[in-house]
Amino acid sequence: MNIHIFQNQQELNEAGAGIITSLVQTQPKAVLGLATGGTPVGIYEELVKAYNKGRVSFKSVTTFNLDEYVGLPEDHPESYHAYMKQHLFAHIDLPLNQALIPNGNAADLEEECELYNQRLEEAKQIDLQILGLGHNGHIGFNEPDHSLISGTHRVELKSETREANARYFNSINEVPSHALTMGVGTILKAKTILLIVRGADKAEIVHRALTGPITTEIPATLLQTHPHLVVLMDAEAGRLFE
């Protein structure tokens, strides 16, 4: 495990984007696993800057998003489809048919999960998986549980997750109750995992995730088993590592 703690957000954003652009420069057909939430926004901004400066092209890249809400229209501003368009896809040359996101509005959600798993298998391996961290230790939308599911599946969101994400909606009642998420098996199969954590409110959970006992009750603890885990944290989140 490779942990980097940054004194300012800009340095963290540049380091995160630098890892992604270097990979795509050397491997133009790279497969990227993408995350949403507040955490990666600044990194996507830096990626767009790098693209605008002609330093990187995404035209042969394939991307797989971790998750999507169930039943939220794709054009709802808080859908992860809308998020990805707003923060990244609308600004770079990634062909949209190479940008995969689970369809939370599919008529048959189980079939949709199988289809997503198939597409992941066809891609063979995610070269770099970007991850944020939920306050309860979730990764993607893999919530704490007695056991975890390996592949893409439908999940009921925990109340603490709906509360945390309510800040992006008008009220908690608007936060969907379910989501589709890539499973932990798929996440852990990625060649490299890039975990990004920001803010004092994540200091305890990231410390438990990376140094505590491995348990499905804190899904992020499973990341300790990954051979190529890179962690980028701001000083507030990394406070307990000093």
Ligand code: GLP
């Ligand atoms: C969300 C997403 C996760 C994200 C996490 C943290 O619910 N499903 O992929 O990493 O929660 O979100 P944020 O970055 O906004 O704190």
